[in-house]
């Protein structure tokens with residue numbers, strides 16, 4: 092299976108965009124080698140600004156650059172960008188509705204060994220709740236490239252969450268990313284799995300397992316968490332009568348919550364939210380943590396069975 | 403400044419620093435994850451703190467009147483874990499479990515997992531404020547414990563440090579001692595390229611701190627400067643400890659390349675040979 096690092100793809104795409112659009116500037120907070128903005132820094136040293144370990148200043152400076160007519164891409168780890176930068180993002184980017192692209196790497200728990208301080212299981216919630224903000228979490232490297240290109244065309248505050256490890260590629264190269272539109276990877280009639288990030292792949296595997304049991308599960312890639320694809324969710328609820336969501340994020344406030352907000356108010360059907368329980372991360376290798384936090388496909392299969400019992 | 407250590411004690415502390423370095427390299431190699439550069443640079447500081455200065459009790463890690471160490475540059479956890487093992491807070495056996503699932507040794511210090519850790523850290527820039535609160539609390543409780551905060555120089559980019567620096571002077575926290583591991587390198591490169599800090603002494607002086615610059619690999623200078631800080635009873639003190647990132651392993655010294663990557667087996671063996679060689683000299 093083809094594996095691609097979403098952050099590696101981001102770094103390369105940013106260089107290409109830098110060549111096409113000289114208005115783009117890039118800022119990082121002493122993590123350029125990890126977020127891969129180092130590629131851009133190498134090619135465009137005069138359009139790259141390493142602000143040091145100072146995420147709040149990073150956000151403010153990007154806002155100022157946007158006000159001066161530049162198009163800033165800003166990167167750090169998800170917890171430091173969305174977490175430490177939160178109030179500056181709210182005050183200086185979202186309230187004035189500025190065109191700043193926040194691209195965070197090291198989302199979720201697959202950050203691994205660094206542990207609780209470096210994991211980010213809260214960023215969807217933190218970013219989603221901000222008015223004017225667009226929130227995206229690509230399923231794989233293919234989608235990362237398309238999404239990063241697409242957000243340049245979109246005007247306004249944007250948060251993209253990427254990851255540390257390489258992800259299996261689930262989309263083919265002809266895939267078109269459309270902001271605010273989900274993409275159905277697999278049709279099904281008994282339930283719909285709506286997933287984001289690495290969990291799209293895990294849901295596809297779970298769907299194969301369920302298929303062996305005679306359960307037909309649709310799999311939808313909900314890479315735009317905000318604005319969320321309301322018609323697609325309503326359609327899924329109507330057609331399959333049960334919805335399971337899956338995300339590498341807390342079960343509180345993320346994709347599951349976003350989908351539940353739509354389902355409960357438009358098309359109530361039973362739901363199951365798969366994600367990280369209300370706990371902080373711990374150190375461990377990424378694969379072991381996926382298992383530890385019950386995000387691997389057997390837990391999705393189990394969740395799907397429970398859900399069908401509620402139908 | 404008074405000379406505070408006997409020659410015997412100097413030898414002992416230097417030996418412990420070397421031992422800490424070997425344990426750090428072994429831990430990070432075994433875990434295949436962790437921060438070598440910034441753990442090796444603080445070995446003497448950690449040795450002096452844990453084996454000469456900190457009034458702590460391994461049988462009673464939560465003793466309310468103990469001195470505190472806030473490991474604000476939390477990624478130097480391996481050096482602290484080595485000291486905690488040598489000092490009897492934790493079983494040396496568990497060092498091999500660093501950063502693994504279910505280990506008491508988390509990638510960054512975690513006070514709810516590891517006995518002897520006074521504060522959970524890992525996100526940079528928080529520690530000095532914590533130290534201010536602890537020192538203030540100590541004063542309010544009329545306890546005479548001291549609070550040490552270990553800061554990275556790159557970490558000083560975070561504005562919160564300077565907010566805390568103002569508060570510490572306002573509150574005249576003479577029981578607060580900050581130690582800056584001035585190894586001149588952060589994650590992406592040299593501090594003076596990424597975000598220049600100089601003139602660093604003058605910055606702290608302008609914030610009204612007692613300020614001293616020392617050789618951070620001299621256990622005598624570390625110890626003397628701590629005595630000096632204790633004697634200066636009017637305000638908080640900061641010790642700028644000039645160090646070498648990756649100190650002790652020639653190919654890890656003075657480079658950001660070894661900030662956060664583990665050694666291969668070959669590199670590990672080379673590193674241990676260098677660190678063991680030093681012992682025979």
Ligand SMILES: Cc1ncc(C[n+]2csc(CCOP(=O)(O)OP(=O)(O)O)c2C)c(N)n1
Pocket residue numbers: 120121122144171175439440441443475477524525526527553554555556557558583585587588589647661
């Ligand atoms: C808030 C925050 N931002 C970013 C990081 C990632 N990070 C870990 S260490 C480091 C560099 C720190 O440099 P310095 O304080 O000089 O540490 P040392 O060189 O002593 O290891 C960075 C940016 C972090 N841990 N916390």
